[in-house]
Amino acid sequence: MVEQDILSLLRQTKDKALAHYSKFHVASVLKTRDGQLITGFNIENSSYGLTICAERVAIFKALSEGHNDFVEVYVMCDGDEPCSPCGACRQILYEYAPDATIIMVTEAGKSRSMHIRDLLPHGFNDKSLHM
Numbered sequence: 001m002v003e004q005d006i007l008s009l010l011r012q013t014k015d016k017a018l019a020h021y022s023k024f025h026v027a028s029v030l031k032t033r034d035g036q037l038i039t040g041f042n043i044e045n046s047s048y049g050l051t052i053c054a055e056r057v058a059i060f061k062a063l064s065e066g067h068n069d070f071v072e073v074y075v076m077c078d079g080d081e082p083c084s085p086c087g088a089c090r091q092i093l094y095e096y097a098p099d100a101t102i103i104m105v106t107e108a109g110k111s112r113s114m115h116i117r118d119l120l121p122h123g124f125n126d127k128s129l130h131m
């Protein structure tokens with residue numbers, strides 16, 4: 001069960017999404033090992049391909065503020081079923097939140113959880129760069 005304070009934070013964050021083209025609102029909340037919560041929502045652009053997902057907004061914001069140890073990544077989107085992070089976000093989370101559990105949750109609180117390594121098995125990593 002997702003804690004009430006995190007559910008409310010996700011709902012508030014999702015309401016602020018800049019999703020005027022798709023009308024699909026997504027929020028992400030990251031929890032650091034020391035219990036801090038960092039939020040992000042999807043940010044769209046009239047040049048559609050420049051859109052950034054909520055998860056990447058949250059993690060880039062967190063990293064740029066000096067956070068680098070994440071234990072939980074929450075994702076809330078519109079709809080009645082929990083939705084899982086897109087492939088690009090999985091790759092970013094795989095590298096920067098390798099220990100995190102990804103918790104996908106609806107506005108009503110229906111959730112499912114998976115470890116990032118199970119969401120992205122055999123993800124690309126920097127070992128391949130140093131051959």
Ligand code: THU
Nearest residue numbers: 022024026042053054084085086
């Ligand atoms: N979106 C996210 O924010 N996270 C995902 O993991 C998948 C999709 C956003 C991008 C776009 O603004 C909208 O949802 C529709 O694709």
